[in-house]
Amino acid sequence: MVICSCNVLTEKQIAAVVAAGADRLRDVYLACGCKAECGCCAATILGMVRSGAQAPAR
Numbered sequence: 293m294v295i296c297s298c299n300v301l302t303e304k305q306i307a308a309v310v311a312a313g314a315d316r317l318r319d320v321y322l323a324c325g326c327k328a329e330c331g332c333c334a335a336t337i338l339g340m341v342r343s344g345a346q347a348p349a350r
């Protein structure tokens with residue numbers, strides 16, 4: 293599932309960089325080789341960081 297549509301970052305990609313140690317929003321974008329654009333995904337990504345990148349419940 294795509295979490296960040298501006299940068300086409302998937303839930304799986306974000307979970308991987310958080311698991312690798314990215315513990316701030318900025319670090320997640322940097323680790324994915326991009327930067328925040330519109331910011332619409334920020335809350336979701338922060339939630340993943342705070343929960344240790346567990347996938348959102350479906």
Ligand code: FES
Nearest residue numbers: 296298329330333
């Ligand atoms: S959706 Fe992630 S920066 Fe726009």
